[in-house]
Each structure stands twice: as structure tokens, then as C-alpha cells.
Amino acid sequence: MKKIKTVDAIGHILCHDITKIIPGEFKGVAFKKGHIVKKEDIEVLLSLGKDxxxxxxxxxxxxxxxxxxxxLKDLTAGENLDFSDIKEGKxxxxxxxxxxxxxxxxxxxxxNMIDDIMLSTLHNNFIVNKGTKVAGTRVIPLLIDKNKLTEAKNIVGNKKIVNVVEFKPKKVGIVTTGNEVFYKRIxxxxGPVIKEKVEKFGCEVIGQAICKDDTIMIKNAIEDFINQGAELICCTGGMSVDPDDVTPTAIKESGASIITYGSPILPGAMFLLxxxxxxPIMGIPGCAMYNKTTVFDVILPRVLVDEKLTKKDIAMYGHGGLCxxxxxxxxxxCNFAKV
Structure with a gap:
């Protein structure tokens, strides 16, 4: 810290707040600690008695x-982001x-293991709207050693820590199975639940096939939708382990590769991907009919940004996957299913 003439202070950084007082009207900070003095500030500072x-x-x-x-913003920020004005290093x-x-x-x-800097974010895989604040970065002290920023650059490199990936709406085919539905007993x-949820993301439902508990019929329905241009197949019904629940078998016989049959998410343990x-072909368990939020709500957004999920991706939901x-x-x- 050093004392200099105010007229020589352009470009220098204030070490302390400077107070402005107008008797009976105002008392507060005119210039904050850390402010970089500009040419237009000089006259104001002199008027406050600061020679x-x-x-x-x-x-x-x-x-x-x-x-x-x-x-730090330039280093860590990826796509589809806007930024606030900078204020006190934030x-x-x-x-x-x-x-x-x-x-x-x-x-x-x-x-965040580096001293004197921080980056705070919302959870990974969080659904965000335009205008949602998703992260904030700040330098902790008024002045930071350049070496800390160099260390940050060496860690981050060309990776961008924070990105928003826009949803890519898909054409959806719904395959509903069950003798009770096929024969119109119930x-x-x-269908309406799945339709509402996918349309929220801008998807188009190109049709719904109602199948009895027959492996060949279900397999053919899946293949028919793919031939019609479906980019996502949602299979409902027949996802339990009863002998007549043949939907998982039909999905496998369609030539699809099973990533997982079962998930550590409740509600949604009998999910298939x-x-x-x-x-992507999803086998959606019965809980999706009567629970507001299930495994389907967790996995669908990731599918709609064209993320090809693995068994590990699904297994990681075990920590926090209990609704x-x-x-x-x-x-x-909320805390449900954050990875």
C-alpha cells in the first residue's frame, strides 16, 4: 500500500472505501475498496476532500x-451462456x-482446490430455462497471484466446465403392451402420460401401438416405428418379472443392445434402456403412470441431448436416486437423482 496524489491515481486500485456525506441527505460509499480509479473519478474524489x-x-x-x-469466466464457460456484469470480482x-x-x-x-478462486454451479444434468443462473465464479482476494490463474489454466486446459446443451426434440413411437389393454378390458x-412428458420437450409422438403380451407383436411394433422414422421408442407395460411380461424379451429380439434392465432409482427400479x-429404446415401468417424478423424468432429458448412456451412467444414480x-x-x- 502506498500514498499518492489523487491527480496521479488514474489506473491505481483503492485500498479502502471512500465515503460520501451530504448532510441530511446521504451517507454511504462513493468508491469501494478495489475500485480502479478512472479519469472521470478525479474531480469527484477531490470534491470529497481526497487530495x-x-x-x-x-x-x-x-x-x-x-x-x-x-x-476464470473465459476459461470455464462453454456454450449457450450469458453473463452478469462483473461486481467485486464476481x-x-x-x-x-x-x-x-x-x-x-x-x-x-x-x-476449486486452488486457493483464492472459486466456481459454484447447479447440479450436473439440471434442466434449465432461458434466464436460469447456473453458475458463479469469484476471485476471493482483491488481488490474486498470476500463478494461481496459470495453475487454473493448466487444470482446465481446453475443457469447458459449464455448458448448457439445448434439447433436440425427437419423433417418438409409443409401444404399449398388455392383454388387458389390447382386448379393451381397461x-x-x-400413453397420455408419456405423450405429455415428451411433448414438454418439443417432441412429436408419431403414434401409439397397442400390443397384446406377445413377443413377436411387440418386436414388430418397435421395428415398424423405426421404419416410420421414430428416433425414440417408449415401451410401456410388461416390464415386471412375471412370466407373461415379455416386453424386455421383445426389445432384445428387435436387435437392440440392452444397456441395463433395472436401475437404482426409486420409483423406477424396473426400467430398461x-x-x-x-x-434409444426405453422400457418404462408402471410407476410412471401414477408417480409424478420417476426414472423416466431423470433419463429422458439426457436422451434428448443425444447423450448415449452407459450402464455406469445409470448405476451412478444409486447415490441420491431415492425420491x-x-x-x-x-x-x-430438489435432491432427487443428481449426478
Whole structure:
């Protein structure tokens, strides 16, 4: 810290707040600690009786908090993001699309192990709207050592920690199975639920096939929808382990590769995910009919950003995959199924 003449202070950083007092009208901070003095500030500072100022001594090895925050923003921010104005070394990241938030969690942890900087985000795989604040970065001290920023760059490299991936609506075929529905003994309640949920993401349902508990009939329905241009197949019914629940067998016999039959998500343990080429096929358990939020709500958004999920991706939901069945559901703004 050093004392200099105010008229010589342009470009220097204030070490302390400077108060402005107008008797009977105002008393508060006119210039905050950390403010970089500009040419137009000089006259104002002199009018406040400040012929001298205490400023930080310039050091080429130190970076001002605002410049450091801009560096971190540029280093870590990926696609479909807007940003707040910088304030006291802090910048907010704001989604400019309706999409899925993708966070490089491992690199985020490494970055936050560096002293004097931070990056805070919403959970990975969080559904966000345009205007949602998804992250914020800040430099902790007023001045930061350049070496800390170099360390951050070495960790992050060309990776971007925070991205919003816009949803890619798909053509959806619904295959509903069950003798009770096929023979019209009961009214199907699955189709409307699936239709409502996929249309929320802009998807188009190109049809619903009602099949009896017959492997060949179900397999043919899946293949027919694919031939019609379906980009996602949702199979409902027949997903339990009863002898007449043949939907998983039919999906396998369609030539699809089974990624998982079963998930550590409740509700949704009997979920099936398969791919026929790049086309996802989901076997959706009965809970989706009567639970507001299930495994289907968790996996669908990831499918709609063209993420090809693995067994490990599904297994990771075991930690946090238990829904609390709250009286008022706030998903995705809750702890359910965050990885």
C-alpha cells in the first residue's frame, strides 16, 4: 500500500472505501475498496476532500479481482451462456437456452482446490430455462497471484466446465403392451402420460401401438416405428418379472443392445434402456403412470441431448436416486437423482 496524489491515481486500485456525506441527505460509499480509479473519478474524489489516496502498489505478478474473474469466466464457460456484469470480482453464468446443464464435475473439483478462486454451479444434468443462473465464479482476494490463474489454466486446459446443451426434440413411437389393454378390458393410461412428458420437450409422438403380451407383436411394433422414422421408442407395460411380461424379451429380439434392465432409482427400479444403433429404446415401468417424478423424468432429458448412456451412467444414480415423494413436487429443484 502506498500514498499518492489523487491527480496521479488514474489506473491505481483503492485500498479502502471512500465515503460520501451530504448532510441530511446521504451517507454511504462513493468508491469501494478495489475500485480502479478512472479519469472521470478525479474531480469527484477531490470534491470529497481526497487530495491523496491510499492505493495498492502495482505488481506485475498480481491481477485485480475483476480481471481474474473475467479470466476464470473465459476459461470455464462453454456454450449457450450469458453473463452478469462483473461486481467485486464476481460473475454469474446465465443460461440463454432451454436445455440440460452439463458440468465437468471432476475438473470443477480440481479447480476449486486452488486457493483464492472459486466456481459454484447447479447440479450436473439440471434442466434449465432461458434466464436460469447456473453458475458463479469469484476471485476471493482483491488481488490474486498470476500463478494461481496459470495453475487454473493448466487444470482446465481446453475443457469447458459449464455448458448448457439445448434439447433436440425427437419423433417418438409409443409401444404399449398388455392383454388387458389390447382386448379393451381397461383403458390405457400410459400413453397420455408419456405423450405429455415428451411433448414438454418439443417432441412429436408419431403414434401409439397397442400390443397384446406377445413377443413377436411387440418386436414388430418397435421395428415398424423405426421404419416410420421414430428416433425414440417408449415401451410401456410388461416390464415386471412375471412370466407373461415379455416386453424386455421383445426389445432384445428387435436387435437392440440392452444397456441395463433395472436401475437404482426409486420409483423406477424396473426400467430398461437399450439402443438399436443410435435409436434409444426405453422400457418404462408402471410407476410412471401414477408417480409424478420417476426414472423416466431423470433419463429422458439426457436422451434428448443425444447423450448415449452407459450402464455406469445409470448405476451412478444409486447415490441420491431415492425420491422422497414430497407432497409438493419441486423436481428438478430438489435432491432427487443428481449426478
Amino acid at each position: 491523496h489516496l491510499y492505493v495498492w502498489e502495482k505488481n506485475e505478478d498480481m491481477v485485480h479481482e475483476n480481471d481474474g474473474a473475467i479470466f 460473475i454469474d453464468f446465465i443460461s440463454n437456452k432451454y436445455g440440460l446443464l452439463k458440468i465437468d464435475v471432476d475438473t470443477l473439483l480440481e479447480l 383403458v390405457d393410461k400410459f 437399450a439402443y438399436k444403433g443410435d435409436i 422422497m415423494n414430497c407432497d409438493i413436487c419441486t423436481y428438478p429443484a
